[in-house]
Amino acid sequence: MPKMGESIMEATVLKWLKKPGDTIEQDESVLEVATDKVDTEVPSTHAGTLKEVLAKEGEVVKVGKVIAIITTDVVVQGITPETPVAPIQTEISVKHSPSLGSNGHSQESYKSSNRFYSPLVKSIAKQESIAMAELETITGSGLEGRVTKKDILLYVQNRKTGPVAVRVQPVSSTPLVPVSISAGDEIIQMDRMRKMIAERMVDSKRISPHVTSFVEADVTNIVLWRTKMKDDFQKRTGEALTFTPFFIEAVAKAIKDYPLINVQVDGDRIIRKRDINIGMAVALPSGNLIVPVIKNADQFNLTGLSKIVNDLAKRARENKLKPDELAGGTFTISNVGTFGNVMGTPIIMQPQVAILAIGAIQKKPAVIETPSGDAIAIRHKMFLSHSYDHRVVDGALGGSVVRRIADYLEKFDSQYSI
Secondary structure, X not given: OOOXXXXXXXXXXXXXXXXXXXXXXXXXXXXXXXXXXXXXXXXXXXXXXXXXXXXXXXXXXXXXXXXXXXXXXXXXXXXXXXXXXXXXXXXXXXXXXXXXXXXXXXXXXXXXXXXXXXXXXXXXXXXXXXXXXXXXXXXXXXXXXXXXXXXXXXXXXXXXXXXXXXXXOOOOOOOOOOOOOOOOOOOOOOOHHHHHHHHHHHXXXXXXXXXXXXEEEEOHHHHHHHHHHHHHHHHHHOOOOOOHHHHHHHHHHXXXXXXXXXXXXXXXXXXXXXXXXXXXXXXXXXXXXXXXXEOOHHHOOHHHHHHHHHXXXXXXXXXXXXXXXXXXXXXXXXXXXXXXXOOOOOXXXXXXXXXXXXXXXXXXXXXXXXXXXXXEEEEEEEEEEEEEEOOOOOHHHHHHHHHHHHHHHHOOOOOOOO
């Protein structure tokens, strides 16, 4: 299992694209895997024949463990092509996990349960040889009684120190408030990504007390400048000039002014992040959302940001992002205006402490100051919705940050040259 990012320690085998006996070219995709951040294909490091598959579909495998063996025929120096050469086995970077754990439990897939278990919880259960029947007895503190990492680690600790009384509760796939299903209703099973999004959103609301501040920004200068420059920009750079780079640039500047919004919480410690890494929510064709991250966003100009934004958005929709491109975010923006919404109350991406929702740009009559006095004019305006973690971000800071973002957007230089 190849290393797919600094924070990725394991991956789930989704599907083998080749079967034993198949010929494989170097760099040809052999299987699909899923991490907690992205689905991706794994290419072969050598050309040859797939001899053996060591990791089953649905199995969670640690990075660096062997998942398959390929045989490759090579010509050894000093031996002619006519000389028989024994096949050399090449491991696609675990030796096969034993079928039984230390206490005799089989390594189960946990697929037979109606209860949802995250890949991390299932991985811990396998490592500790916790059978399905035993896993089902663990009381969960998560949504609808789901077992969290903290729950299973506490159970393992108590399990090792001696017998422990476990409160058994019936496991049911029905929600706490029963739903009503009528004839003709369609039942849609959540896919893996939707389950992951649901779990993370509930966790975020449980972890962080959310507060949202709103500001209306006048972005007339940006709209008029973009309208004038976008065709020339497209011809010179080959890139579309969207509004997203303007928003990212303004956010990065505001974060530099208010660095205490660029923090994370670790227990009773506040970790102030050095880098400004801005995530941008991208809607996928499936309807799900994914959030690629622009690392060191404050170090790029509009042209650089445009290229990065377009590239990440394109590859996100094509499912070609690398795991590292989804990790390390310190602040997130979500453009709800794409769907015609004027404002929203976004949910924070943990372990970040703030997220900005950007509403639709609308033409509105507004009172403006002119040398000859106040006048009414048509202006391009939008709402900015800033949700923040009230454990560490007070209203003064949260409100000041979104006001400063609006200031940078409103003061955009209409003579700006790229």
